[in-house]
Amino acid sequence: MEFLDIVQLLDTSIRLGTPLLFACLAGLFSERSGVVDIGLEGKMLIAAFFSAAAAFYTGNAWLGLLAGIAASMVLAVIHGLASITFRGNQLISGVAINFLAAGMTVLVAQSWFKQGGRTPPLTGNGRFGNVELPFAIGPTEAEAAGRPLSQMIGEAGPIQQLYSELISGHSILVYLGVLAVVATWWILFRTRFGLRLRAVGENPAAVDTAGVSVIQLRYAAVLICGVLCGLAGAYMATSLQAGFVKDMTAGRGFIALAALIFAKWRPVYAMWACLLFGFFQALETRPDLIEAVIGMKVQIQLLGALPYILTVVILAGFIGKAIPPKASAEPYIKER
Amino acid sequence: MDKMPKWADIVLIPVISLLLAAFFSSLVILAIGESPVEAFKLMVDGALMRSAGWGYTLYYATNFMFTGLAVAVAFHARLFNIGGEGQAMIAGLGVALVCLYIPWPHWSLAILGASVGAALFGALWALIPAYLQARRGSHIVITTIMFNFIAAALLNYVLVELLRPVGAMDPASAKFPAGTHLPTFQDMFSTESSKMFRGAPANVTFFLALAACVFVWLLIWRTRLGYEIRAFGQSETAAKYAGISPVRITVIAMLISGALAGMMAVNTTMGESERLILNATEGAGFIGIAVALMGRNHPLGVCVAAILFGFLYQGGAELALWTNIPRELIVVIQALVILFTGALDNMVREPIEKLFIAMRRRNA
Numbered sequence: 001m002e003f004l005d006i007v008q009l010l011d012t013s014i015r016l017g018t019p020l021l022f023a024c025l026a027g028l029f030s031e032r033s034g035v036v037d038i039g040l041e042g043k044m045l046i047a048a049f050f051s052a053a054a055a056f057y058t059g060n061a062w063l064g065l066l067a068g069i070a071a072s073m074v075l076a077v078i079h080g081l082a083s084i085t086f087r088g089n090q091l092i093s094g095v096a097i098n099f100l101a102a103g104m105t106v107l108v109a110q111s112w113f114k115q116g117g118r119t120p121p122l123t124g125n126g127r128f129g130n131v132e133l134p135f136a137i138g139p140t141e142a143e144a145a146g147r148p149l150s151q152m153i154g155e156a157g158p159i160q161q162l163y164s165e166l167i168s169g170h171s172i173l174v175y176l177g178v179l180a181v182v183a184t185w186w187i188l189f190r191t192r193f194g195l196r197l198r199a200v201g202e203n204p205a206a207v208d209t210a211g212v213s214v215i216q217l218r219y220a221a222v223l224i225c226g227v228l229c230g231l232a233g234a235y236m237a238t239s240l241q242a243g244f245v246k247d248m249t250a251g252r253g254f255i256a257l258a259a260l261i262f263a264k265w266r267p268v269y270a271m272w273a274c275l276l277f278g279f280f281q282a283l284e285t286r287p288d289l290i291e292a293v294i295g296m297k298v299q300i301q302l303l304g305a306l307p308y309i310l311t312v313v314i315l316a317g318f319i320g321k322a323i324p325p326k327a328s329a330e331p332y333i334k335e336r
Numbered sequence: 337m338d339k340m341p342k343w344a345d346i347v348l349i350p351v352i353s354l355l356l357a358a359f360f361s362s363l364v365i366l367a368i369g370e371s372p373v374e375a376f377k378l379m380v381d382g383a384l385m386r387s388a389g390w391g392y393t394l395y396y397a398t399n400f401m402f403t404g405l406a407v408a409v410a411f412h413a414r415l416f417n418i419g420g421e422g423q424a425m426i427a428g429l430g431v432a433l434v435c436l437y438i439p440w441p442h443w444s445l446a447i448l449g450a451s452v453g454a455a456l457f458g459a460l461w462a463l464i465p466a467y468l469q470a471r472r473g474s475h476i477v478i479t480t481i482m483f484n485f486i487a488a489a490l491l492n493y494v495l496v497e498l499l500r501p502v503g504a505m506d507p508a509s510a511k512f513p514a515g516t517h518l519p520t521f522q523d524m525f526s527t528e529s530s531k532m533f534r535g536a537p538a539n540v541t542f543f544l545a546l547a548a549c550v551f552v553w554l555l556i557w558r559t560r561l562g563y564e565i566r567a568f569g570q571s572e573t574a575a576k577y578a579g580i581s582p583v584r585i586t587v588i589a590m591l592i593s594g595a596l597a598g599m600m601a602v603n604t605t606m607g608e609s610e611r612l613i614l615n616a617t618e619g620a621g622f623i624g625i626a627v628a629l630m631g632r633n634h635p636l637g638v639c640v641a642a643i644l645f646g647f648l649y650q651g652g653a654e655l656a657l658w659t660n661i662p663r664e665l666i667v668v669i670q671a672l673v674i675l676f677t678g679a680l681d682n683m684v685r686e687p688i689e690k691l692f693i694a695m696r697r698r699n700a
Binding site: 038078081082083086087088089090091092093095096097098099100102103104106107108110111114117251254257258261299301302304305308309311312315316317322324 | 364367368369416418464468472473474475477478479481482483485486489490492493496497622625629660661662664665666667668669670671672674675678679680681682683686
């Protein structure tokens with residue numbers, strides 16, 4: 001295995017970790033406010049479909065992104081109604097949202113495109129292009145030199161390889177994901193809104209006594225969660241892949257949930273957890289690399305299950321202890 | 337004093353929730369340019385007007401009874417077992433091992449053996465989340481979700497690497513021996529002159545499911561353990577004070593729940609495919625949630641709701657066959673049922689409660 005192999009593996013980890021990251025931060029906002037959300041998966045899925053559909057019709061990935069976010073927010077509002085306004089069971093609401101998205105996306109896709117529950121492939125501006133940072137070797141440089149890109153990267157020095165493969169050449173949404181981590185940290189720990197949001201997840205009665213509306217805070221959190229899930233889904237359909245296919249999120253919403261627990265509901269840790277789980281997914285695509293490194297075959301099924309197994313171990317409290325916000329999953333009743 | 341009469345709680349509210357779900361489902365069908373009335377007619381025709389249709393409806397209903405009971409038993413202990421899917425998957429493995437490696441002389445013995453295998457494997461798969469919830473305080477919903485994915489990966493590994501016959505391409509076990517063939521409804525109810533339930537997969541396991549409904553009713557309302565489970569579900573602190581061990585009840589309730597979910601594998605793996613296949617559960621573990629919610633966690637309610645969902649499933653397959661409405665319509669209906677009977681329960685309940693209180697005041 002060469003240096004470049006590692007770089008490319010990490011590059012794939014970033015690509016695959018980004019949807020997890022958006023969904024994980026989405027869950028973080030919701031759960032920090034005391035609203036448990038196991039419907040991340042469904043919101044991602046519906047956003048993936050509507051972003052792909054809108055990008056296909058308009059030929060503009062940005063409009064697709066907006067449509068995806070809007071669709072995800074509709075489901076977020078349903079979750080808010082069920083769990084905040086009507087004080088229902090948040091877990092059951094999440095389950096319902098996942099099924100609603102799984103069914104609706106195929107139903108609408110079949111009705112609009114008649115291709116067995118998928119959208120036509122996106123081309124050109126319907127997808128988010130890759131951003132080439134200055135001084136990086138990208139497709140433009142390769143074209144100018146008239147040589148294949150892989151060859152040019154292969155001949156470059158290690159620093160240039162790192163820069164060109166790992167840092168440069170991602171979709172703009174990947175960079176937005178890193179920004180979202182910083183923004184989440186800042187909002188949560190450096191603003192009044194964030195302080196109140198964390199408080200409402202731990203002790204809503206105290207927040208209420210202080211004259212701040214529990215309901216408004218929780219709705220705000222659930223809506224932010226909708227926006228971030230929309231970004232996650234739109235990235236899947238318009239950036240990572242070119243279009244929507246049935247059930248394309250394939251459990252990523254739950255891996256994001258696992259990452260959230262792994263990160264113990266903290267934004268920067270969430271980024272590392274998502275990169276780690278993205279790395280596992282990247283490894284699944286390169287079983288030959290693992291064999292070369294540790295000298296034996298590892299079952300790809302084991303790699304696929306690793307995020308879930310790790311989460312159970314973390315939850316069991318054998319390695320550190322993951323303690324969720326105290327008022328998680330409890331509807332707030334103002335007066336008895 | 338109760339806010340409203342019991343019949344309103346048991347019948348009126350589920351019916352209103354169901355009507356709401358049906359209303360929104362019709363809107364969805366309209367929105368994709370089909371007629372809800374036509375669709376409903378097709379579903380009734382395909383699922384209920386022929387004996388073969390009933391054969392499929394009851395086959396699906398058998399699965400949903402088991403998974404619905406599984407969710408209901410856990411709900412009584414205020415545990416949300418979302419892992420029925422994984423438990424049923426692993427139980428399929430138990431059924432396959434029993435059927436493949438023990439030479440059964442007759443199906444009646446084989447079904448007992450397979451039931452033990454299914455219940456044991458299903459219960460074992462629920463044991464770790466149960467233990468972690470009881471002893472380490474890890475939330476059972478999250479662990480059972482994780483265990484669903486781990487089960488899928490494990491089953492995939494076992495089928496691809498271990499149980500797949502040499503030279504076979506698809507990830508499935510070998511065919512079970514003939515001694516394990518369960519009588520289908522066609523075998524049981526056809527006469528010389530007329531074939532009934534032609535080709536339908538409903539089989540003798542259906543009666544096992546009915547027996548399971550009776551068993552759960554006895555367990556929950558007629559035994560000491562059932563009382564303890566309900567007491568624990570009502571109030572953990574009160575149960576503790578009464579000397580009921582939370583750890584014991586959590587583990588036992590989840591074991592029973594896992595075993596019930598696992599029993600579904602007898603129907604699918606032994607009764608229908610007669611070999612272990614990758615996706616035998618087809619989401620039935622999750623439909624159990626909708627079934628338990630609609631059936632108000634009562635075995636009779638679960639039985640009725642399971643048959644209703646069996647009808648939806650078979651009717652949905654017919655729709656996909658004859659119209660442009662894909663099978664996923666059922667997933668949408670299922671989601672709406674879970675939403676209205678579960679998550680938005682208060683939205684339906686509160687106005688009705690107010691109505692009854694207002695009526696009582698006027699009468700007084």
